[in-house]
Amino acid sequence: MDEEKALNFLLKKADEAEIYYSNEKSNSVSIRGGEIEIYEGSNISGYGIRIIKNKRTGFVYSNILDKDSLLKAFEIARISEKDKHISLPERKKFSRVKGVYDEDISSLEVEDVLKFINKLMGPCKEYNVHPASGSINWSIFKVRVLNSHGINVQEKGTVCSSYLNTVAKGQEVSTGMEYTSSRNLDLDFEYIGETSSKLAKESMNAKKIGNLETNLELKPHAVSELIGSVLIPSFNADNVLRGRSYLGDKLNKKVFSDFSIIDNGKIPNGLNTSKFDSEGSPTHKTPLINNGIVKGFLYDTYSGNKAQTSSTGNSQRSSYSSPPQINSSNLLLSGDGRIDGDGLVVNGLIGAHTSNPVSGDFSLETRNAFYQSKPVKKAMISGNVYELFNEINGFGKDVKQTGNVITPTIEFSNVKIVGS
Amino acid sequence: MMDIDKVQKILDLPARYIDITLQTSETNSILLKDGIAKDIASGKIEGISVRVLNRIWNFVSTNNVDNIFSLAEKACRGSDNGQEIKFSPGMPVEDNVKIKPKKDPLGTSLEEKIELMHEAEDELKGYKEVISSSISYADSISRNVYLNSEGSEIHSEYPRTIFSTYVFAKKNGKIQGASERLGGVGGLEHLREHTEVSNEAAAKAIRLLHAGEAPKGNHSIILDPRLNGVFMHEAVGHAVEADHVIQGESILESKLKKKIASSDVTLFDDPTLKNSFGFYHYDSEGTKAMKKAVIKDGVLNTYLHSRESASTMKQIKTGNARSQSFDHPPIVRMSNTYIEPKDYRFNEMLEEIDFGVYLKGSKGGEVDPARGVFQFNAEEGFLIEKGKLTTPIRDVSLSGRTLEVLHQINAVGRDFGLHIGFCGKGSQMVPVGDGGPHVRTFATVGGTQ
Numbered sequence: 001m002d003e004e005k006a007l008n009f010l011l012k013k014a015d016e017a018e019i020y021y022s023n024e025k026s027n028s029v030s031i032r033g034g035e036i037e038i039y040e041g042s043n044i045s046g047y048g049i050r051i052i053k054n055k056r057t058g059f060v061y062s063n064i065l066d067k068d069s070l071l072k073a074f075e076i077a078r079i080s081e082k083d084k085h086i087s088l089p090e091r092k093k094f095s096r097v098k099g100v101y102d103e104d105i106s107s108l109e110v111e112d113v114l115k116f117i118n119k120l121m122g123p124c125k126e127y128n129v130h131p132a133s134g135s136i137n138w139s140i141f142k143v144r145v146l147n148s149h150g151i152n153v154q155e156k157g158t159v160c161s162s163y164l165n166t167v168a169k170g171q172e173v174s175t176g177m178e179y180t181s182s183r184n185l186d187l188d189f190e191y192i193g194e195t196s197s198k199l200a201k202e203s204m205n206a207k208k209i210g211n212l213e214t215n216l217e218l219k220p221h222a223v224s225e226l227i228g229s230v231l232i233p234s235f236n237a238d239n240v241l242r243g244r245s246y247l248g249d250k251l252n253k254k255v256f257s258d259f260s261i262i263d264n265g266k267i268p269n270g271l272n273t274s275k276f277d278s279e280g281s282p283t284h285k286t287p288l289i290n291n292g293i294v295k296g297f298l299y300d301t302y303s304g305n306k307a308q309t310s311s312t313g314n315s316q317r318s319s320y321s322s323p324p325q326i327n328s329s330n331l332l333l334s335g336d337g338r339i340d341g342d343g344l345v346v347n348g349l350i351g352a353h354t355s356n357p358v359s360g361d362f363s364l365e366t367r368n369a370f371y372q373s374k375p376v377k378k379a380m381i382s383g384n385v386y387e388l389f390n391e392i393n394g395f396g397k398d399v400k401q402t403g404n405v406i407t408p409t410i411e412f413s414n415v416k417i418v419g420s
Numbered sequence: 421m422m423d424i425d426k427v428q429k430i431l432d433l434p435a436r437y438i439d440i441t442l443q444t445s446e447t448n449s450i451l452l453k454d455g456i457a458k459d460i461a462s463g464k465i466e467g468i469s470v471r472v473l474n475r476i477w478n479f480v481s482t483n484n485v486d487n488i489f490s491l492a493e494k495a496c497r498g499s500d501n502g503q504e505i506k507f508s509p510g511m512p513v514e515d516n517v518k519i520k521p522k523k524d525p526l527g528t529s530l531e532e533k534i535e536l537m538h539e540a541e542d543e544l545k546g547y548k549e550v551i552s553s554s555i556s557y558a559d560s561i562s563r564n565v566y567l568n569s570e571g572s573e574i575h576s577e578y579p580r581t582i583f584s585t586y587v588f589a590k591k592n593g594k595i596q597g598a599s600e601r602l603g604g605v606g607g608l609e610h611l612r613e614h615t616e617v618s619n620e621a622a623a624k625a626i627r628l629l630h631a632g633e634a635p636k637g638n639h640s641i642i643l644d645p646r647l648n649g650v651f652m653h654e655a656v657g658h659a660v661e662a663d664h665v666i667q668g669e670s671i672l673e674s675k676l677k678k679k680i681a682s683s684d685v686t687l688f689d690d691p692t693l694k695n696s697f698g699f700y701h702y703d704s705e706g707t708k709a710m711k712k713a714v715i716k717d718g719v720l721n722t723y724l725h726s727r728e729s730a731s732t733m734k735q736i737k738t739g740n741a742r743s744q745s746f747d748h749p750p751i752v753r754m755s756n757t758y759i760e761p762k763d764y765r766f767n768e769m770l771e772e773i774d775f776g777v778y779l780k781g782s783k784g785g786e787v788d789p790a791r792g793v794f795q796f797n798a799e800e801g802f803l804i805e806k807g808k809l810t811t812p813i814r815d816v817s818l819s820g821r822t823l824e825v826l827h828q829i830n831a832v833g834r835d836f837g838l839h840i841g842f843c844g845k846g847s848q849m850v851p852v853g854d855g856g857p858h859v860r861t862f863a864t865v866g867g868t869q
Contacts, residue, residue, distance in 0.1 A: 033667040036502035038477035041495075042747050043487055046465070061463030063483045069463070076460045079530045083458045114501055132667040132790065167668050167790050175669075175790045211636070242454060242552040244588050244595065321447075323461050351786035354797035356815055358588065358597045363634075363817035363866035365795035367788065378793070380819050380866045382636070418636050418866050 003146050006049070006065040011148055013074060014051040016088045018147040019065075020278065021047050022320045026139035029113045034124075034131045036117065039110060046320040049073050052088065056080045061321040085305040089281045091150040097283070099269035104185040105158035106140045113138070119189040120164055127168075127197035129176065134164035134196075136189070145280035153276045160185055164193050168200040174375070176200030176368065177348065179221075180402070183269045199347060199368045206375035209419040214371075215343025215393060216381060216415035223333065224405035225352040226362065230385040233357045235263075235288050235296075236326050237303035246360055246386060247294050256292040257392035259335030259410075263288055263298060263328050265313050270330035272404045276313070278324045283313035288331075292390075300326050333407035337394030344379060344417055345370045360385040371419075380418040388412050424565060430470055430489065431569045433496045437473040437507060439568035439705060443746035448525065449558040452537040460530065467746040470495060476502040481747040506731040512571030513708070517701040521579045521607025525559035528608055533557055536611060540585055540618040547622045549589040549629060555618070557583050559607070562745075572706045580604070580697070580851065582840065583611045585618045589625035596814070598624035598799060603840045605699045605851075624781075628800060631814035634865055635803070640776035641818070642769055642860045645837030647798055649854030650782040652687055653757040653843065655794040655822040660714050660722075661740075661752040661845075662729035664789050671792030671822055672720060680720045681826035684762055687715040689724055689740065691755030697840035698757075698853040700742075704750035707739040715759075715826075726752050744848035751846055756853035762832035769831045769860045776804040777865050779816055782854075792822040820863040833857035 001009065003019050010017035023045035030038050049060045051073045058076030062069040113136050121131045137160070144154035163179035176199030178192045218226065239245040247255065265283025267273055277283055279301055287295040299307065300315035303326060316327040348367035355362035363382035370376060389412075396409030424442070431438050444466045451459040469481035470492040480491040525533075537555045544550045559581045566574040582603035589596055600617035604610045643651060656672075664670040672680065681687075691700050691709035700709050705727055713721045723733070726741035729752055741750035770778075778801055785796025801816040802809040838855035 032663065036476055037505070038479055038749060039495075040479045040481075040749065041491065042469075042481040043491070044467070044481070044483050044747060046483065057458060059459075059461040061461070061465075063464075063466055072462055076462060076530070079534065080460045081457045083456060086458065130668050132669045165669065169668075173671070173790050173792075175788055242588075243590065244552050244597070246595065321463055321465065323459060350788060350793070350819075351784065351795040351797065351817075354783045354785060354795070354817065356597075356783075358595045359815070361815040363797070363815060365793060365817075365819040378819070378821075378864075380795075380817070380864065382817070382866050416636075418864060420637065420864075 001065050003065065003144065006070060007146055007148065009070055010051050014053050016052040016148050018050040018088050018145065019047060020317065020320060021144040022141060024139055024141040026137065028135050028137040029110065029117055030135040031117060031121065031131060032133055034121065048317065048320045050088070051077055052086055053077045055082045055084055055086050057086050059323045085302055087301060087305060088147050088149060089151065089279050089301045089311060092282050094153065094275045094282045097266050097273050097275050099183050100155065100157045100273055102158045102184040105138050105160050108138050108185070116189045120162060120193045122190060123194040123197045124166060127201045129166040129168040129197045129200045132165045132167045136162045145276060145278070147280055151280035153280055155275050157183065157274065159183055159271070160187055162187055162189060162192055164196040166196045166200040168204050170204045174200050174203035174206065176203065181271055183271065183273070203368050203375045206377040208377045209371050209379065211420050212417050213414055214417060215340055215411055215413050217339060217341065217343060217345040217409055217411045219345065219347045219409050220398065220400035220402050220407050221348050222346045223407045223410055224402040225349045226385065227405065228403065229352045230355045230357050230360050230362055231389065232328050232331065235298050237297045237299040237307060238326050240297050241303055241306055244358060246358070250294045252293060254293045255386065256289060256389045258291045259289065259333065259389070259392055260287070260291060261289040262286065262332045263314065263330070264332055265329035267330050267332070271401060272329040277315040278317040279315040281311045281313045281315065283329060286312045298326055298328060300324060328404060331405045333405065335392060335395045337392065339394045339396055339409065339411040342372065344376070346381065376419060378419055382416055382418065388415070427468065428567060430492045431567060433492060435472045435474055435496045437569055439471050439566065441469050441704065441746050442565040443467055443562060445560055445562040445745070447558060447560040449556065450533055450537060452541055452555040454552055455541050457534045457537060469746045471749055472496050473505060473507055475504050477505065477749065479749040505728060507728055508731040510570055510727065513706055514573050515702070516575040518577040519579060519605055521609065523608040525579060525581055525607045526561065536614055540614045543615050543618040544587060544622050547589070547626060549591050549626050550587055550622055551590045552588040554586045566702070566706050568706060574702050574706055576701060578605055579607055581607050581610050583614055585621045587621040587625045589622070589629055591629045594629055596625050596628035598628060601840060604695045604697050606695055624800060627812050628814045631800065631812040634777065634801060634813045634816040636866055637864070638862060639865050640773050640860065641863055641865065642776065642778045642804070642858055644780040644858055645835065645855045646839045647779050647782050648856045648859050649758055649839060650785055650796055652759060652856065653754060653852065653854045654785040654787045654796060656687060656714065656826065657689070657754045657757050658787050659789040659792065659822065660724050662723040662725045662733060663752045665723055666729060666732055669790040671789060675720050676723070678720055679718050680823060681715050681718045682829040683718040684832045685715050685718050685826065685829055686713055686760040688712065688758055688760065689714050689754055689756070691739065693756050693838070693853065696756045696838055696853040697851045698755035700755065703739045703741045704743040705741045707737050707741065709739045709755070712738055724752055724754065726750060742850050744850055748848045751848065753845065753850050754843065754852055756838060758838060758854070758856040759832065759859070761834050761836050761857040764831045764833045766833060766835065766858055769833065769858060770804060770809065771807040773804045774806060777816065778802045778804055778809055779818060793819070794822055795819040817866040818863050819866060825861050825863050829859050829861045831860035833859065
């Protein structure tokens with residue numbers, strides 16, 4: 001049956017009902033060891049169905065809207081436990097968003113992409129490094145949310161992303177990597193290739209620096225890796241309401257140096273920009289930190305009800321088969337102060353996901369680190385993310401979108417480095 | 421299930437080689453947040469992929485079967501780009517393999533599963549420091565048909581069950597979290613210790629509240645079976661994946677048959693271990709699973725191969741091509757990774773250390789296989805002073821150079837443990853097992869001190 005019919009079928013017995021539909025056509029060309037290895041193309045679509053009956057909810061996913069799947073949602077709702085805060089969002093006004101769909105991406109052909117692959121690998125020769133692995137991926141997707149409160153929204157979008165890993169061989173091996181994504185076909189493939197090659201080349205003949213305490217410059221990729229794992233989870237209302245967030249009791253308190261983070265689901269060309277979130281609530285611009293003061297948290301409909309506030313439009317699904325969850329949309333970091341530039345410069349982190357998201361403690365190996373412009377053989381940085389962001393020295397001008405984080409380089413003072 | 425006869429026609433399309441994977445998977449998951457089971461999800465996906473080799477690979481997938489014929493035709497048109505991929509012919513395999521769970525998740529009601537979770541949650545009520553918990557349960561059954569143009573037809577069916585407890589404890593304004601999990605290929609028979617894992621997670625979170633900071637620097641260390649398994653997986657396993665070797669991204673390139681570790685080390689990749697999380701009969705391109713020593717008495721014995729990588733390197737295929745699901749192409753992956761136990765008792769390892777660190781559990785890790793640099797985090801640790809375990813420590817990370825740490829292994833325990841995990845590579849997650857005995861070596865310990 002079609003989506004409208006399925007919704008009506010559910011509403012015969014359900015108090016509230018929702019149908020989420022997504023279709024994604026994704027393509028990629030991958031290289032391995034400098035040669036083209038594989039083309040991939042997929043076309044995946046499906047439904048996530050949610051119903052609420054007597055404040056109990058049931059979630060079912062399926063490729064097709066068949067009666068069995070719809071009835072299964074009721075079977076689950078009968079067993080699932082009651083919670084008075086459960087509800088689906090009401091219909092609200094949506095404002096337009098820009099730069100989410102690019103005709104140039106949707107009409108891309110493999111032959112075009114092969115030219116980009118040449119651009120991507122081109123700089124390797126010049127730097128005498130080996131293009132170990134890399135890819136260009138492009139996808140076109142459609143999302144629709146339909147619910148019993150009259151929400152009926154749909155949107156199409158495009159994303160193009162690319163990465164290149166390079167290896168330079170001297171007395172020891174050094175590696176470089178660069179990755180980036182965009183909603184438009186504006187990726188500079190040559191820049192990606194050059195950045196990766198340059199990093200590998202410049203990281204050759206690295207030396208040990210011993211243990212020291214110094215300024216630390218985290219480049220945009222490193223900032224993104226670090227905060228995604230340890231800082232951002234503490235703004236998730238689910239963690240806040242369950243007492244698991246370090247920042248939960250610090251609303252309107254000054255916790256950090258003068259800097260700001262805004263979650264903005266509407267920013268033009270943002271990787272997670274959309275008109276509505278995965279429950280059909282309008283997306284928002286939500287200040288999380290303003291001049292070092294904690295200003296807000298990220299809510300979906302359920303947590304908004306529970307906290308007696310409203311959704312910030314931060315419900316997301318990784319696929320139609322996953323129930324919606326709270327997540328950041330696009331995070332914009334900004335602040336004042338100049339970079340001194342005499343400390344350790346870190347381009348990436350290894351294993352940021354192993355940090356402690358509750359206490360904020362981290363201890364991480366670095367990738368492509370430089371000290372006083374010379375490559376560093378081994379540098380482990382450690383500390384606490386809440387203390388680190390209270391020791392900000394300054395911000396660079398090199399603003400970059402990396403994953404869903406848009407940030408310049410940030411410099412911190414007095415960070416402990418294990419480099420022996 | 422889709423009509424196999426209809427799909428089989430795809431194999432007649434003109435190409436050097438074609439294989440097809442049909443998959444139906446059903447999952448059920450329950451999340452008990454702070455004692456309330458309000459998040460229950462269930463569903464099924466049916467999908468198909470076709471992988472075509474002409475000059476290079478072309479892989480197409482969809483969960484709308486009607487689309488597959490036109491996608492497959494397009495994939496067969498081929499391309500003149502790239503260097504021709506090497507791929508040696510194989511013998512056809514016909515088989516039908518199935519793992520039967522002892523306690524079938526499909527035959528167990530949702531109520532009974534929720535009851536198990538409440539039992540685990542009830543255990544937490546005895547700890548006054550525990551402020552929040554997430555207990556999760558998930559089962560899945562995946563039914564697969566693998567066909568290829570060499571005449572193979574393999575039917576397989578795998579149930580998997582997983583249960584985890586994540587506990588948060590708070591004292592004096594400090595919060596710590598700790599988790600434990602159970603599971604494997606099979607059904608609810610894996611969950612017999614569900615209350616024990618709850619207690620262990622709570623005890624661990626509370627220990628972390630009182631734990632001190634780790635001493636930074638190079639130390640003598642003992643790794644417990646779980647962390648040893650993660651170390652071997654991250655630092656060695658990824659570097660012996662032949663695709664990394666071919667790409668020039670492995671520290672173990674040109675090290676075959678050379679000594680890369682202390683003679684005490686024999687490391688296995690073993691998908692044949694029954695009930696383990698990394699178990700399979702055939703890999704995702706129809707090669708029979710086999711147990712092999714990756715390192716034998718300290719000498720690098722083999723890389724892990726797909727058919728393509730084995731053909732490229734003119735070596736024997738090892739059955740390590742795995743895919744996350746029908747919509748991903750198979751790539752070289754590990755199965756269960758563990759080193760063979762030797763003769764040391766835990767106490768004997770301790771006694772010989774004047775000052776060092778005992779690291780337990782894993783919060784995951786990452787490795788740069790080209791440089792042979794690894795980083796991972798233990799869940800908790802203890803100082804070792806004058807041969808005895810003393811102060812508990814937290815947020816202990818470990819990093820170092822793979823080859824140095826392997827050569828410096830100077831004691832291998834007689835015990836054994838295998839744990840469940842998920843390994844991510846190239847945007848695909850696959851279930852794996854990591855484990856082994858306790859081992860002793862040297863590495864850089866990091867901490868917040």
